[in-house]
Amino acid sequence: MHKSDRRSLLFLVSLFVIIAALTGFFADTESSNDTPDIPNDSTLHKQSSQHKTDAADVYAVPKRKVETFCFDPNTADSTTLLRLGLQSWQVRNIYKFRARGGVYQCKEDFAYVYGLTAKDYKRLAPYIRISSDYLPASSLAEVRRGRQHSYYNRTTSIHYSNEQNIKE
Template identity: 50%
Template sequence: MKLSRPYYLCKSDRVVVLFLLAVLAFGVIGYHLLWPSADTTPIAAADSTRSKRRAVGTDSRRAYTYATPSRQVVYAPFDPNTADSTQLLSLGLQPYQVRNIYHYRAKGGVFRRPSDFARLYGLTAKQYRELEPYIRISADYLPASEVYAVHDERPKASSDSLRYPVKLRNSERIALNLADTTLLRRVPGIGAYYARRIVAYRQRLGGYAHARQLLEIDDFPEEALPFFTVDAGDIQRLDVNRLSLSQLKRHPYINYLQARAICDYRRLKGPLASLDQLRLLSAFTAADIERLRPYVRF
């Protein structure tokens, strides 16, 4: 027999189904009213608040650590054994470098010579070159052998003057092509490092034609230039018609291609009578020729 209503429920069954649905609905509503979701509980809210505070605190500390304001660098004599943080920061040192100095001193470390400061953890070679002329080590921290003679307990009167030469006054000048490293260290801003570099570059050039050539030395302090005088007569000139290719290219102002161009010109056209004869060669620019002019002879 075919049923006309395949899903027909009798009245009693319909009552039972409706009752179960009502119970289920009330159960779901009651559960949400009596047990709120975990992310809205007071404990979760407190945890969320604390997390936000920690995040804000971390951000603020990070901003404080790295967003350091720019400072004006003021170079002045200082003793790394006694200088405070304010003075060290004014010299251009970073906060972490100042902390390293404090940690070193707290552990009993002593800077006995200016060169000891170069071993400071985190200090760059450029910073040391700039600060070295201003380092002053108190006699209290010097080795006893340097303060007192072996057979005489009296202090050596000339020890400090030899270690830290008296700087030139603003009206004083020195001959750049004749001064040795001891005299060069008397120039304000020039320490042992720059004094050695000045002499070494002077030997390579054959002498300085003008003081601004010192700026060709890496990071040379420009404020030291007014203390020098230059006599171009002290320059040792190159005989460009006699020197070999290897000898020519040793000069800072002549590279390999230029030295070869000079040798080729001599071989093809004879001795040079003037640097202007090199203007047609691609290896030389007008600036190259003018820079080289004080250093050649024919």
């Protein structure tokens, strides 16, 4: 095909597309004008009020049922924390803290969750149960006894060594 043939073919195809588009546009406009709907005042009021409720339903946040039960903040999953009434962003903060290696060693540590209100903490505090796996090792009874015993041994050995040095 020569250059002039290609140009004429391109012109005809584009002219066909434009005519088809205009035909479709005017056909839709004419069909909508065939049956004019002029709503009366009561119909208009019903439609506008219905539209407002539909928009309100779209943006309305459904109320979650808040439950209270015993939980360990070190092991609780997101659904458990959400059931307790925490917001999703508060749950994310708890997960971030735990991901960085944070551990709640006592229930008072849970009060430091970023975004947790005093009201929420007071509501949840009686239900927080920290597993013994997450308690500090210094709270173990045998460690406490051993520390007291080793302290006593150190002080008495120092005392005896000072007495021996004085006698000599």
